[in-house]
Amino acid sequence: MGSAFGWYGPLIDLSTTSSRIGDFVQLLVFVHRSFPVQCKSWKRGRDLTRTDIEVGDDTMPFFVVSLWQKQMGSMVSAGDVVLLQNLKIAKYGNAVEARTVQWSSLLCLVHPYQSLLSKAVEELVTGCRVGTTTKDKLRRVIKWVQQSRSTICNIKLQSNQTQKIEHLPRNWTVLEEEKPRDCFSLMEVSQLTTSCKAIVCASIGEIVPLHTSRTLGDTKKEKVFISRRVCRTEDNELVDDLLCTGCQLCGSPLDSKFEQNAVPLICWKTSSRLHSICSIYRPFLLYVWDESDYMPILVKNRAAEILFGNIKAGKVYSAYKEQMNNQNLGPRNDKDAIGRLAIDPRLSGEGLPSTSTLEVGKSLQLQEKHLPDKLNYYRVWLILLKMLLKQGKNGPLKLEIIVDPSLDIENGKFELVSATMPCFGTK
Ligand SMILES: [Zn+2]
Incomplete structure (x- = not known):
């Protein structure tokens, strides 16, 4: 049973579609999946439903055909082998696809999908009147x-078919996000005996750094x-x-100074297996x-960032270094102020009326009165640390x-993923 309108154009391989833009062709393809697409008719403004089918053949594994006839969309299901007659090849942007016209037709040659896998090729071909x-x-x-x-059978079956075909062969495992x-x-x-994620409410008691020279033998001190240390004003070792x-x-x-254990050579958190080096919170x-x-x-590191109000270790460290440098330089004088002006982009931009040294000095004083000093992330982090450790x-x-x-x-029998303020609702 062919098209009532006869054949317009040859039966072609999908690999040759790009050289046939605007032509009418016949396609014999396997249907990976079909999905309805809601769209507006640009002529009448009506809502239309077309069915896009993702197909493939022995020359090209994936190709899209849009079926504009409603009844045709309902005739096709994933896993079928179909003969599509009188399709027009079109190009949208860089994508080549085929679409139906009024005199297009669809002929299902192999259905259902199981017969495609269970029967011999000749058995299937002989039964087709083509x-x-x-x-x-x-x-x-x-x-x-x-x-x-094994690579093309990720077929999305329609709901009435899913029960029939439950055990399609798969060559991958689905990685499902584990619910805590x-x-x-x-x-x-x-008392948990299997590895899993758990959510629990608990109070913070203490922080003990791992693998530093001081933690060994310093228990007495x-x-x-x-x-005990965050409350002291000057603890530069912190x-x-x-x-x-x-x-x-x-x-x-990755600093060898304190490390007892060897640094892992590859990074398990990225596909490139390369560590991304910067300042981090020590475990x-x-x-x-x-x-x-x-x-x-x-x-x-990442969980520590969450615990410390999403402040990255790099920000804390650079603010700390800057503070140390400033302390070493002693009280600021005019010369310093002009020096700072040169390196601080916030102060050297707009808002400075003159470039003469005297004027610059004056406007700097003005700015210092109105603008808060640059946010010192080291101080903010110290405050957070103190607040977290207010035991009880x-x-x-x-x-x-x-x-x-x-x-x-x-080594992480229990490892923190995230910490949030619990919301005790009224429900
Ligand atoms: Zn890494």
Whole structure:
């Protein structure tokens, strides 16, 4: 059964469509998927539904055909091999596609999809009442589908077909985002025996840096406990103990000064396997507690950023360095002010009426009265750190934790993913 209008143009391979723009052709193709597209008719302003089908053949795995006749859209399903007659090849931008016209038709040659996989090629071809050239093309398309089915069978079936074909062969595994378990207490988290994500509410008790020279043997001096140190006005070692050079993606410290452990050669957090080096928060143990238990959680760079109000370690470190430099330079004089003017783009831009040294000095004084000094991220970070470590005075945080019972504590048996303020609703 052919088209009532006869054949306009030859039966072609999909690979030759780009040389036939504007021509009428016949296509014999396998249907990967079909999906309805809602669009407006530009002539009458009506809503139209066309069906786009993604097809392929032995010469080109993917090609799009738009079916503008409603009944034709309902005739086709994913997994079919069809003969599309009297299609027009068109080019939109860089994309070549085929579309139906009024005298186009569709003939389904193989349906359902299982027969395509279970039956022999000749068995399928013999049953089709089509000409020799068409049979020859059909043979090639069926062979192509059978040979490459593992890569092309991600067919989106219509709902009434999904139950029939549940076990299509797949050559990949679907990576589903794991839903975290809601745990009522730290005790419950500590008793988890399988690796998973858990959400639990707990209060922060202490921060203990990992792998620094000071943490070894300094227990007596209580230097390992950050809460004791943040309240002191001058503790310049704090930055060294909590920040270092490392990979911002996996959080591995890469400064050999303190490290006992070898630095991992490749980065598991990126497909390029290359570490992204900058200032990071050194991994630390965050001790959290609730009524049931007390637990150390490993915190790496990204989670630490979340904990410290999304302030990146680089900002803290550069502000700290700047503050150290300023302190070493001593009190500022006019010469310094002009020097600062030269390097600070905020001060050297518009708003300066004159370029003479005297005038510059005056306008600088004016600006200093009106503008706050550049935000010192080191100071902000210190304040946040102090606030987080006000033991017993803060409410609990909602913590998302990756649990891997096969690891030890320092390697991430419990690792922090994120921390948020819990919202205790009225529901
Ligand atoms: Zn890395």
